[in-house]
Amino acid sequence: MTKPVYNILFLCTGNSARSILAEAILGRQGMGRFRAFSAGSFPKGAVHPAALALLKELDYDTGGFRSKSWDEFAKPGAPELDFVFTVCDNAAGEVCPAWPGQPMTAHWGIEDPAAVEGDRQPQAFWNAYNQLQRRIQLFLALPIEDIDELSLQNIGKTADQGSPVA
Helix, strand or coil: CCCCCEEEEEEECCCCCHHHHHHHHHHHHCCCCEEEEEEECCCCCCCCHHHHHHHHHCCCCCCCCCCCEHHHHCCCCCCCCCEEEECCHHHHCCCCCCCCCCCEEEECCCCCHHHCCHHHHHHHHHHHHHHHHHHHHHHHHCCHHHCCHHHHHHCCECCCCCCECC
């Protein structure tokens, strides 16, 4: 029996950093079982240069990444989504479009590395990348057919603090 390919959309407000990093990570680690997408409620129109630099440093092909609106995924003919993850607090609080496929949703709040300026910015991008990678690894380890929304919300968090596990 062939396993299905699951479509996952990562959302952020600007779709220039965190959601792009998550799309890249899942695209690489999903082993053909997942198709990763990213979008924003108010896309910046360009991927943040530091996000692209980090992905290039890690040997990702960055040619296909672009900042785009979440409206692309609510139109007729858009991929039917299985999961939608918000990775920033602003996008989590916004009213989302109706997604084709009635996907399971969860919020994984990751600090915005693009909000950090100066010499600390490269480390902020590494921190965001590492937090996303850890959560995605935990997500990939779950038996997908048994996942529930509570599991999705708590991936990568400690039970006592609610903060990401490094």
